[in-house]
Structure formats: C-alpha cells, structure tokens
Amino acid sequence: MILVVLQSINCWPDVADHLTSHPDISHITFIGSRTVAKAVARSASRSLPALCLELGGKDCCVVLDCASSTNLYKLSSILMRGVFQSTGQNCIAIERVIVLPRVYHKLVDIFESRINGLRLGSALEDKDVDVGALVSSANFVKLEALIQEAVAQGARLLAGGSRYNHPKHPKGNYFQPTLLVDVTPDMRIAKEEVFAPIFLMMKAQNVTQAIDYANSTEYGLGGNVFGKNKADINRVVDEMKTGMISVNDFAV
Numbered sequence: 614m615i616l617v618v619l620q621s622i623n624c625w626p627d628v629a630d631h632l633t634s635h636p637d638i639s640h641i642t643f644i645g646s647r648t649v650a651k652a653v654a655r656s657a658s659r660s661l662p663a664l665c666l667e668l669g670g671k672d673c674c675v676v677l678d679c680a681s682s683t684n685l686y687k688l689s690s691i692l693m694r695g696v697f698q699s700t701g702q703n704c705i706a707i708e709r710v711i712v713l714p715r716v717y718h719k720l721v722d723i724f725e726s727r728i729n730g731l732r733l734g735s736a737l738e739d740k741d742v743d744v745g746a747l748v749s750s751a752n753f754v755k756l757e758a759l760i761q762e763a764v765a766q767g768a769r770l771l772a773g774g775s776r777y778n779h780p781k782h783p784k785g786n787y788f789q790p791t792l793l794v795d796v797t798p799d800m801r802i803a804k805e806e807v808f809a810p811i812f813l814m815m816k817a818q819n820v821t822q823a824i825d826y827a828n829s830t831e832y833g834l835g836g837n838v839f840g841k842n843k844a845d846i847n848r849v850v851d852e853m854k855t856g857m858i859s860v861n862d863f864a865v
Contacts, residue, residue: 634659669806670834673709673827675849677840681716689723695863700745701810705835710814711823717816721794728772731790746785759802768796798829820845828854
C-alpha cells in the first residue's frame with residue numbers, strides 16, 4: 614500500500630517564491646498564465662525540481678460537413694458542455710467552434726435558441742440553474758470590449774454579451790451566456806483567451822481553412838473534431854497543432 618499525504622497551502626506571491634525554490638520539493642505542477650509560469654520557472658531553477666507547466670488555452674472544435682449525418686442537437690449538447698462547463702473557467706474549455714458551411718447555419722439556429730434559454734444563478738440556492746458566476750469580475754470590462762469590437766468588425770451577437778446583475782445574487786460575478794457568430798481569425802476575441810461563458814463560432818469553407826483557423830493562435834493546449842469521414846478526421850488530428858485532441862467528444 615502506498616500512502617500519499619497532501620497538504621494544501623494558501624499563500625501570497627511574496628511567499629510563493631520560497632516554496633517554488635525550496636530544495637525539499639521534488640516536483641511542481643503549475644496551472645495558470647504564461648507570465649506567472651515564467652516567475653515559477655525562474656524560482657524553481659534554483660533547486661531544479663521536476664517542473665510541469667500547463668498554461669492558457671484557446672481550444673477550438675472543428676465541426677466537419679460530414680457531421681450533418683449525425684444528430685446535430687446531440688452534438689450541440691456536447692459543444693455547450695465544452696463551452697459553458699464551469700462557466701467557461703476551464704483550461705481546455707472550447708473557446709472557438711469552427712464549422713464548415715453545410716452545417717454552420719443549422720448549428721447557429723440551434724445554439725441561438727439554446728443559449729438564449731440558459732438560466733443564470735447559484736446551484737446552492739436556486740433549483741433550476743444552467744450557468745453559475747465567475748470567480749471574479751476583473752475581466753468584465755475586457756470581455757465586453759472584445760465582444761463589442763468583434764461586432765464592429767462584422768461578427769453577429771445573438772445572445773448575451775455583457776455582465777448581468779442577478780436580482781437574487783447582487784454580489785455575484787455573473788456574465789451573460791454569450792453567442793457570437795461570424796467571427797474571423799483576425800478579431801482579437803478569436804486570438805485571446807476569455808475564460809468565460811462565450812460561445813464563439815467561425816465559418817470555414819473547407820478542411821484546409823478549418824485547420825488554418827485552428828492553428829491561428831499562439832495557444833496549443835487542446836482541441837476537438839467532430840465528423841464521420843475518417844480521412845478528414847485524421848487530417849485534422851494530424852495537422853492541428855495541439856497537445857491533445859478529442860474525436861467526436863469533448864475532453865476525453
């Protein structure tokens with residue numbers, strides 16, 4: 614029998630350096646931003662423990678035209694889980710949904726209806742809740758600016774788009790479940806991590822363009838592809854620059 618003892622330690626940044634450079638610590642796993650990761654790596658270099666860094670993501674999901682032979686409503690449920698799980702506060706959350714033309718408009722209609730029907734609240738107090746609060750409101754101004762900027766550049770806002778003052782939870786950090794479609798790779802919201810309940814859709818004309826869109830950010834944490842054609846699926850799997858990719862599911 615192997616007994617593992619875990620001790621949780623909460624500290625401020627000025628104390629963290631003592632821990633990340635301590636010679637008695639043999640392994641460090643850090644999950645967070647690139648900026649803080651560099652500080653952790655510098656500190657850890659003094660004692661050289663094993664170091665694993667999981668940084669931000671702008672994970673995408675490619676939906677191929679051959680997905681039209683599947684149940685699109687069932688597929689939409691998987692994608693909504695990928696986007697809205699933990700209110701989007703998930704390193705491998707789906708932040709870009711890249712769809713080929715045959716199924717693009719069908720999925721836009723499905724998502725517009727479903728996302729506008731999502732209910733905000735606290736699962737601890739409210740009976741029927743789909744999406745909870747964010748951990749902080751610190752990025753609300755930035756999120757609203759990114760959405761408004763994308764709309765000004767031609768994207769269509771079909772749901773949400775701004776912070777929400779919940780009548781029952783006035784101190785909660787709620788942001789409306791958002792659907793933004795017709796997004797293009799040059800828009801900032803298609804490049805920067807949002808970590809929020811924002812469903813972003815992009816239309817690609819073919820598999821080649823879908824892969825180009827998928828690889829158009831500096832991130833490469835995870836990815837997803839949906840379809841039936843094995844040749845096209847394998848091509849996406851082979852050419853998407855990502856550390857892991859799920860086929861016909863999210864985060865498996």
